[in-house]
Amino acid sequence: MRTKRWIRCRGVSGLVALFLCVVATRLLAGQGAAPSKERADDAAAFKEFSARVLAYVKVQQTVESSLPALKPTDLPEMITAHQQALARKIREARPRAKPGDIFTPAAREAFRHASRAALEGPRSANSRAYMKPGAADSTMRLVVNGIYPDTEPITALSPALLAAFPPLPVEVAYRVVGRTLIVIDVKSRLVVDVARLILPPAS
Amino acid sequence: MRRRGVLSLVLSAVVTLGLLARGAADFAFPLQANSVRLAAIGDMGTGEQPQIDVAQQMVKSRVAFPFEFVITLGDNIYTGSQPSDFEKAFAVPYKLLLDAGVQFYATLGNHDTTNERFYKPFNMNGANYYTYKKGHVRFFALDSNYMDPKQTAWIETQLREAGNGDWKICYFHHPLYSSGRFHGPAIDLRKVLEPLFVKYGVDVVFSGHDHVFERIHPQKGIYYFIEGASGSLRAGNLAPSAITAKGFDTDRSFMMIEFAGDDMYFQTTSRTGVAVDSGVIHRTIRSASGGVAHE
Numbered sequence: 001m002r003t004k005r006w007i008r009c010r011g012v013s014g015l016v017a018l019f020l021c022v023v024a025t026r027l028l029a030g031q032g033a034a035p036s037k038e039r040a041d042d043a044a045a046f047k048e049f050s051a052r053v054l055a056y057v058k059v060q061q062t063v064e065s066s067l068p069a070l071k072p073t074d075l076p077e078m079i080t081a082h083q084q085a086l087a088r089k090i091r092e093a094r095p096r097a098k099p100g101d102i103f104t105p106a107a108r109e110a111f112r113h114a115s116r117a118a119l120e121g122p123r124s125a126n127s128r129a130y131m132k133p134g135a136a137d138s139t140m141r142l143v144v145n146g147i148y149p150d151t152e153p154i155t156a157l158s159p160a161l162l163a164a165f166p167p168l169p170v171e172v173a174y175r176v177v178g179r180t181l182i183v184i185d186v187k188s189r190l191v192v193d194v195a196r197l198i199l200p201p202a203s
Numbered sequence: 204m205r206r207r208g209v210l211s212l213v214l215s216a217v218v219t220l221g222l223l224a225r226g227a228a229d230f231a232f233p234l235q236a237n238s239v240r241l242a243a244i245g246d247m248g249t250g251e252q253p254q255i256d257v258a259q260q261m262v263k264s265r266v267a268f269p270f271e272f273v274i275t276l277g278d279n280i281y282t283g284s285q286p287s288d289f290e291k292a293f294a295v296p297y298k299l300l301l302d303a304g305v306q307f308y309a310t311l312g313n314h315d316t317t318n319e320r321f322y323k324p325f326n327m328n329g330a331n332y333y334t335y336k337k338g339h340v341r342f343f344a345l346d347s348n349y350m351d352p353k354q355t356a357w358i359e360t361q362l363r364e365a366g367n368g369d370w371k372i373c374y375f376h377h378p379l380y381s382s383g384r385f386h387g388p389a390i391d392l393r394k395v396l397e398p399l400f401v402k403y404g405v406d407v408v409f410s411g412h413d414h415v416f417e418r419i420h421p422q423k424g425i426y427y428f429i430e431g432a433s434g435s436l437r438a439g440n441l442a443p444s445a446i447t448a449k450g451f452d453t454d455r456s457f458m459m460i461e462f463a464g465d466d467m468y469f470q471t472t473s474r475t476g477v478a479v480d481s482g483v484i485h486r487t488i489r490s491a492s493g494g495v496a497h498e
Contacts, residue, residue, distance in 0.1 A: 072323045076289035079321050130391035150284040153313045154348055159395045162351040186317050
């Protein structure tokens with residue numbers, strides 16, 4: 001009777017051990033696979049992001065071609081007039097533009113990963129320091145199709161961060177405000193899209 | 204391997220620089236025929252009285268030292284991008300210089316809007332970064348707000364193609380070295396730019412951003428100046444350190460520079476007309492036999 005119970009006990013223990021072994025193996029295998037899958041997902045998300053940026057730039061170029069070309073001028077009012085007319089016409093061309101049109105959920109995740117890689121860890125202190133002084137007010141109100149205020153300084157962007165992000169055409173640029181990443185139309189100063197909580201919090 | 208790397212670095216260096224810092228009393232610009240004469244200002248675009256005072260001092264100084272152009276080290280216009288801002292922070296303060304035909308070659312600071320590149324008096328021709336040559340001096344104006352791989356590749360190409368015959372002067376807003384307490388050095392940017400500057404023999408770098416004047420001891424053979432007090436000032440903000448050769452943080456200032464052959468003469472002048480620093484940097488074109496910058 002005692003022997004039978006002992007055998008049953010050993011059998012259950014063996015099954016539990018076997019189960020744990022299988023789970024551990026799966027987990028370990030998963031650990032190896034996750035980063036490469038993440039990398040593939042991020043690459044695909046960046047590709048989609050770049051395609052959406054190009055689609056925006058096409059709209060911008062079409063709109064701008066309907067305006068007198070902005071050339072170097074002695075008259076600042078010409079620069080202001082071009083900026084304002086371009087902003088107005090772009091708004092008209094994409095009246096329903098909203099957050100996420102360009103920063104898709106997958107793209108936001110990919111930018112989070114890229115930002116973390118560039119701005120976390122001991123070597124990132126220099127990047128943080130470079131981006132902090134004179135940075136834009138993190139409480140600034142940022143809305144798609146709104147104008148980036150001309151009285152606010154811009155945050156210098158870490159070269160490491162820019163190298164980790166997909167390159168942008170000259171018509172647009174990245175801007176950082178606090179932890180928010182935005183794509184801005186350089187000439188009209190329109191906020192093209194906003195992605196919040198992208199940069200890791202300062203430790 | 205490491206020794207070979209250092210040796211190769213030394214062998215590849217083509218320029219040695221020596222600085223003779225002089226007292227203000229015995230300093231004089233040579234005003235040589237065919238020399239390149241300029242002024243440097245930074246962080247000036249407030250539109251307030253101290254900026255106007257500096258501008259007036261520049262006009263006065265130009266009588267004795269007729270500089271032909273001015274480089275700006277960013278934060279050209281603090282107040283915004285309306286036409287009135289261009290007037291108040293630039294066209295009015297520098298009217299006498301502009302009327303005299305003095306050209307300005309601007310770079311963008313973190314308070315500037317990128318559309319300033321279309322303002323003709325800034326001579327940026329619609330570009331955030333650009334290069335030009337005056338006599339035997341090649342200037343590279345960079346946008347340190349946005350040093351992306353594209354700009355990094357551009358500056359490397361430009362520095363390489365410039366060869367070794369001319370002076371190579373880079374200028375941009377964020378300083379690679381600084382003893383300013385408020386901002387300090389842009390080490391992140393230094394990691395990207397300094398190797399290129401060393402590799403391609405940049406002689407002198409001018410920056411702003413910290414609202415003080417500072418001359419830095421040569422770093423890896425390159426001279427660095429910060430002139431970020433031509434309008435704004437953070438009085439007492441300089442924490443002189445081992446890298447500081449000379450500092451001035453009690454009033455606004457601007458720099459005057461003359462490239463005469465292989466010598467660069469410089470003088471920093473306060474808004475009241477006091478010379479607060481001056482000296483000569485000597486540049487010798489070398490064969491690949493090495494040499495170290497020294498003071």
